[in-house]
Amino acid sequence: MTGGSLETDNQLHVRITDADHQRWEVPQDVIPRPEPALEDVLLHSSGMSNASLPGSSTMSSESSDLTFTIHTVPFRFTVSRRSTGDVLFDTSATLVFKNRYLEVTSALPARGASLCGLGEQTKRTFRLQQNDTFTIWNEDLERSDLLDINLYSSHPFYMDVRPGGAAHGVLLLNTNGMDIKYGGSYITYKVIGGVLDFYFFAGPSPLAVVDQYTQLIGRPAPMPYWSFGFHQCRYGYKSVADLEGVVAGYAKAKIPLESIWSDIDYMDGYQDFTLDPVNYPAKLLRPFVDRLHNNSQKYVVIIDPAIKKEAAPPQNESVGLFLQRNGTNYVGRVWPGEVYYPDFMNPRTAEYWAQKISEFRRTIPADGLWCDMNEPSNFKAWEPLNEYDDSPYRINNTGIHRNLNNKTVPVSAVHFNGVLEYDAHNLYGLLESRATHDALLKDTARRPFVLSRATFVGSGRYTAHWTGDNAARWDELAHSINTILSFGLFGIPMMGADICGFNGNTTQELCSRWIQLGAFYPFARAHAEKTTVRRELYVWESTAQSARKALGMRYRMLPYMYTLMYEAHATGSPITRPLFFSYPQDADTYGVDRQFLLGRGVLVSPVLEPGATTVGAYFPAGRWFSLHDHSPAITLQTGKRVTLPAPADSANVHLAGGNILPLQQPGLTTSATRQSEFHLLVALAENGTASGELFLDDGESPEMGGMGGNWTLVRFGCNTEDSKGIITTTVSSNVVQNSYALSRTLVIGKVIFMGLPSPPKGFTVYVNGAELKAAGTKSRTNGVFSVSGLSLVIGQQFEIKVVM
Numbered sequence: 001m002t003g004g005s006l007e008t009d010n011q012l013h014v015r016i017t018d019a020d021h022q023r024w025e026v027p028q029d030v031i032p033r034p035e036p037a038l039e040d041v042l043l044h045s046s047g048m049s050n051a052s053l054p055g056s057s058t059m060s061s062e063s064s065d066l067t068f069t070i071h072t073v074p075f076r077f078t079v080s081r082r083s084t085g086d087v088l089f090d091t092s093a094t095l096v097f098k099n100r101y102l103e104v105t106s107a108l109p110a111r112g113a114s115l116c117g118l119g120e121q122t123k124r125t126f127r128l129q130q131n132d133t134f135t136i137w138n139e140d141l142e143r144s145d146l147l148d149i150n151l152y153s154s155h156p157f158y159m160d161v162r163p164g165g166a167a168h169g170v171l172l173l174n175t176n177g178m179d180i181k182y183g184g185s186y187i188t189y190k191v192i193g194g195v196l197d198f199y200f201f202a203g204p205s206p207l208a209v210v211d212q213y214t215q216l217i218g219r220p221a222p223m224p225y226w227s228f229g230f231h232q233c234r235y236g237y238k239s240v241a242d243l244e245g246v247v248a249g250y251a252k253a254k255i256p257l258e259s260i261w262s263d264i265d266y267m268d269g270y271q272d273f274t275l276d277p278v279n280y281p282a283k284l285l286r287p288f289v290d291r292l293h294n295n296s297q298k299y300v301v302i303i304d305p306a307i308k309k310e311a312a313p314p315q316n317e318s319v320g321l322f323l324q325r326n327g328t329n330y331v332g333r334v335w336p337g338e339v340y341y342p343d344f345m346n347p348r349t350a351e352y353w354a355q356k357i358s359e360f361r362r363t364i365p366a367d368g369l370w371c372d373m374n375e376p377s378n379f380k381a382w383e384p385l386n387e388y389d390d391s392p393y394r395i396n397n398t399g400i401h402r403n404l405n406n407k408t409v410p411v412s413a414v415h416f417n418g419v420l421e422y423d424a425h426n427l428y429g430l431l432e433s434r435a436t437h438d439a440l441l442k443d444t445a446r447r448p449f450v451l452s453r454a455t456f457v458g459s460g461r462y463t464a465h466w467t468g469d470n471a472a473r474w475d476e477l478a479h480s481i482n483t484i485l486s487f488g489l490f491g492i493p494m495m496g497a498d499i500c501g502f503n504g505n506t507t508q509e510l511c512s513r514w515i516q517l518g519a520f521y522p523f524a525r526a527h528a529e530k531t532t533v534r535r536e537l538y539v540w541e542s543t544a545q546s547a548r549k550a551l552g553m554r555y556r557m558l559p560y561m562y563t564l565m566y567e568a569h570a571t572g573s574p575i576t577r578p579l580f581f582s583y584p585q586d587a588d589t590y591g592v593d594r595q596f597l598l599g600r601g602v603l604v605s606p607v608l609e610p611g612a613t614t615v616g617a618y619f620p621a622g623r624w625f626s627l628h629d630h631s632p633a634i635t636l637q638t639g640k641r642v643t644l645p646a647p648a649d650s651a652n653v654h655l656a657g658g659n660i661l662p663l664q665q666p667g668l669t670t671s672a673t674r675q676s677e678f679h680l681l682v683a684l685a686e687n688g689t690a691s692g693e694l695f696l697d698d699g700e701s702p703e704m705g706g707m708g709g710n711w712t713l714v715r716f717g718c719n720t721e722d723s724k725g726i727i728t729t730t731v732s733s734n735v736v737q738n739s740y741a742l743s744r745t746l747v748i749g750k751v752i753f754m755g756l757p758s759p760p761k762g763f764t765v766y767v768n769g770a771e772l773k774a775a776g777t778k779s780r781t782n783g784v785f786s787v788s789g790l791s792l793v794i795g796q797q798f799e800i801k802v803v804m
Helices: 206-217 240-253 282-294 347-363 421-444 474-489 508-518 541-556 558-571 670-674
Strands: 002-008 011-016 056-059 066-072 075-081 087-091 102-107 115-119 132-136 155-161 167-172 178-182 186-191 196-201 230-232 259-262 298-303 332-334 337-340 368-371 450-452 464-466 524-526 596-598 602-605 614-619 622-626 632-636 640-645 652-656 659-664 678-683 690-696 712-723 726-738 747-754 764-767 777-781 784-793 799-803
Touching (some): 002 066, 002 075, 011 075, 011 206, 087 167, 087 196, 115 132, 115 178, 132 155, 155 206, 155 474, 167 206, 196 206, 206 474, 240 259, 282 298, 368 421, 421 450, 508 524, 508 541, 541 659, 541 670, 558 659, 558 690, 652 659, 659 712, 678 690, 678 712, 726 747, 784 799
Parallel strands (some): 230 259, 298 368, 368 450, 450 464, 659 690, 678 747
Antiparallel strands (some): 002 011, 011 196, 056 066, 075 087, 087 102, 102 186, 115 155, 132 178, 155 167, 167 196, 178 186, 614 640, 622 632, 622 652, 690 712, 712 726, 726 799, 747 784, 764 799
């Protein structure tokens, strides 16, 4: 049975299933989605003669740019863009639909398609390359030496940008293992179960595609303000005293530190919800955490999903709480020894999980939870039980076609309501993230922070993610950009990599360059393996200098980054973006993956190689200003690669003309930064215009920007007029919503203009219609014009005119 439905003007749903037998599909309670409209469904059944059907049938709508055509002899379907006739998806006649093997291939224009997405894998490039193969199966693998191999997450979604910049998205909503082969002129899916459940998103801009995609799978969860600070972790902090020393080291070096994290070292025998009675006793750890909180800092701990067998409720009380195999709780093995695996498909398990989290937080009020090992990981060997333990088609698991059960629970294990792990494996991390997110929300009544290693389509509603166990190598530094950009497409914008590398010994130069890049990850955390050299950012003075400079800029930009979080929650837009998101008509941006944008206009061009004194960077057409000294670095009529100097202590960061950035003065915590005055950085485009936004709330309320909430949204605009040789540049604010109380006292103290023309006879400044005289200061240095001494209340509209 094949059904096609235009569920919205921008979303087409095509579903191929078995009309005679019910098959596994993603449960509605996991990803709620509309049922197909019956009047739109076109059927093709194996019991119906093709000869009795029309040769083709087309479904379209005047309000939609997507057209769906089903062909019956031979059977195939096409999806095209009505406005241009461009074919987006065109299946071959060799569709295979068996019990545990599905295959479908779509033709693609050999020279016209530019694909990105699909994962999780470590890739050399962000843009897909011909003959790339993606295996979709959550796997516990150290990623440090593994390119093009399936890792912790499964996201069968891609974006395709065609010549001219029109983009569309394609999702195969299926949790089963699969191989996806991109052959340049085609894409083939080989799936070992479920149904072929395709969604097509019309775009046509890249931002519109992600907006439409996250409307279906769920908007990214709002992250608390503090989570945008800098985090420090290490597997191997041996005691509370060790943690205290790290916090003191950052304070002494005057490097911002928002939170300290504990890996499994804090546990008693590596058991969840316990404390090591010798090295992390509650009598020492609780006062330490209280001191952190008194200093506006946070504490985050790791939890693994598996529960030590002896610590689980008795068998008669735990029926249904844990995965079953052969009629009893499945026993695996991870860090604590023999363990049971919570079955997060069962609502009772979520209640059990929430109770354990709440009980632990009564002792140690952790501010966030880090869900690791949740593919789920398993160290235990086992014997096959039934046919599901060996699939007839072996996906390319770990790059060598390993069995599905490699380092995980057997796929013959059974979940709530008889669901097989074979079908639901890739959902495990999502379901644990959901249970953890909901438990924290219930226990704290504040916005949760959850970090999960394993994710699936829709995980962004509950969790942040990081790239996992990377290595302290230069290639890993570069690869982190590709993975972070991909997860922005997947609806998980709060994303980062272990700064300075997790495995292996780092060097001063690599660590310095990594914090210069990592300071601009949405999620910025340093983490390392216990046998490696210590690498806190204060260990080497040169690295400390880089950290102070890079994190100083990050903390200045916190209002901007937090506003991007609001945009991500409202529209799905990534915080970190490939260049083509802002410049889709510039085809030269499609392959840029050694740089990235924060939002629409902050361009980060890091050093990714040892010994570099220059860095090559691509700049799209327009004006670009250095964020380090505000100088007009580059003006281009067309995009161009430029060689930039690469100072040892900083990365190149530029702001595109046409943007207004809200900034604050950096402190050693986000709380201190939030109490400082605002500055506006106005970067004029060549036509004298610019715009920007600022979102404010308390940073911890569960909802972000919701109806009836306490929040403020201000839009800034700038335009320039020339009247008989008198040039007037006006920057103004429009207060869209103003219910956050502090916005009535927080003030803008300075406005900095970049890109103003040089006045031949001087200039005059008016603030809200009154000429600025003794109350303020105006100055011009190196082409930068600033107005300081202001006291413009954020929550009140204002206007500043510069007349030349």
